[in-house]
Amino acid sequence: MKFPFNKLKSALLEPEISEHSIVKNLSLVSKGFTSERKKITEYVMDRDMVSAYTLFYLPSNMPKLNFVFDMLSEDLLEDIRNSRVVDLGTGPGTFAFALDEYFDGDITVTGVDSSALMIEQATRINTTLYQNKRINFSRSFPEDFIGETLILGHSLNEMGLNALMKIIGEYDPRNLIIIEPGTSDVFKLVVKLRSAMNDLGYTCAYPCANIKSPCPVAKKIEDGQEDWCHQVLRMTHDSEFERLSQIVKLDRKVMPLITHVYTKKVIETTHKARMIRFLRESKFSFDWEVCFERGDRLITGTFEVLKKSLSKKEIKNMQKISVGIDFDYTIIKELSENHFRVEIILKER
Template identity: 40%
Template sequence: MTPKNNEPKRAFGPFSLSVEQIRPHLLVNVSEPEMVKLIVEMSAKFTKKRDQISDYVMEHRHVSAYAAFYLPTNIPKLHFLLSKLPSDVLDDFKNRPFIDVGTGPGTFSLGWKMLLKTPGHVEMIGVDQSQIMLDQATKIMTAFYPKDKFLAVRKFSEPKTNSVLFFGHSINEMGREKAQEHIMTIDPEYVMWIEPGTSEIFPELIKLRDVMLDHYDVLYPCPGNGTCPSDWCHQVLRTTHEPSVERLSQLVSLDRKILPMTAHVYRRKSKTPVVTNEATVIRYIQETKFSFEYEVCHLIDGVNKNSVIEIQKKQLTKEEVKHFKNSNVGDRLSFEVEKMVGEKLRVKLL
């Protein structure tokens, strides 16, 4: 549905990929019980044993298990992010070289092609320090797009000024300085990242945002280029997956229906500054009998500000109420303020 939140119609539908679709293209055949064991081990490294975070990329069985589980559950994050961008930006992405740094099993390269349906001749470059990950990415990309070229390299250090440079859960591993080096060397038209939605990585990403703003405009999530008013701004996607993916999530006891993330999109500064009248939901507060309440980040006199807004249900159709019940932190809204109710802004959606 198209609720009163100005979300344009998208050129792509909902995304889902099953474990069965990936399984034939894994580097090694891993039985379900073994896969469960490997995923549990890996997830512990992602969350608890951060000193060993990189181990999982060095063994064929781990890489195969990563691909089977994290690839289909991470791509919906890209779907979510693309759905927040204007259609002219999506159109502009289609013919640009895509450089996926920390591509892993090719997660977001595959997602990019599937969601944007980019033409076969467009350059796709997967970069990863792990040769095993690159082998897995090549196997998957070749299986899904046999006629299209996918360049898998351990290092990419040349300018490609017309490109989209993408980081998927990799700044978290390589660190901000290394990511900054990639951005400076490649000097792309767009920079995007989807990183974990944790409070630990947020300060690092905000430092990177500050550096970015010398040469880039922020397209998402911030309404404007000014200072970030939040201690921790992230998005939370609530989604469902294919039954085989849901089954695996249950077996490994990892909830992949609620996906926190920190996603940003930047475009090289142009003469026309980016101005949006859309606010970004940064926190869900509550649903009452009569209203929905959110904290949003919006532009006031050219400055990014956080405010609590109240959307009264009486202005919404049944469909729109349903939409808001299922809305996500990170969604965008357009509104005008009707009146102040204490500290809250009672708003009318446009």
């Protein structure tokens, strides 16, 4: 990553911002994201707030793109690389820079944001730390942006689903990538998006194996259970960042997120299972809640993944695994309804 803490600080809108102001503003911004939802948009209109947001959220949000892109097929990644990309609600350029790093500069991306200050901040980072001519920042979409790739990171929640569906109607993207916080509110929003994308004829490349089938987790909510499908990314950060994270009491080592990828490409049916929750580790197994296809329907169930079929190294890796991975499996025994003992084949990641 090209953003060591001190380098990024020198590229802020207010590079001389005091630690006191960073902490105060991060506390206000994070409240805006959680409880005081009405004030959520105010942080994009203040230079100190934009600077504090950038210093904290840009480096800790960027790795979320690697997490989801590592789950996609080579074929789809190639299609994204060959498309033009708009990062809508780019803020300080978070996912525009993340895309550039993921594809080693071999991608054309425009970061679009309604906030003039965010565009000024993103442009400043681009010119001082990047100087990459294939990244642009603007308050409006590039010309002839039809049938390309659209990515939204932590902006769907602010923009609202109706505004996004209008944009999809206007620009007809062939790929849509959503990366949002892993909350139950966002899950409810994304369930509606899933249904709308199915109606428009898209397939889901991540995380659902089949969007023609109703989401089994959404069904649980309808039945009165408190549940939501999300992923969890585990991260390490540099020491300066960690220090700030402890002062502002915002943990960025374990990050729940909700990420969905829709495409017009035909996705091969793989019949894999997806881990949606870590339940426990025992002497004999890792127990996971999983979402998988039975016939043409998606269901959730429990998999006991047997340790005896894994090497010591694989067991160590399994202890660090992020929620949200998919895997091939063989059922060894059906223990009860939707409860299976399995052996799994993990992809090298």
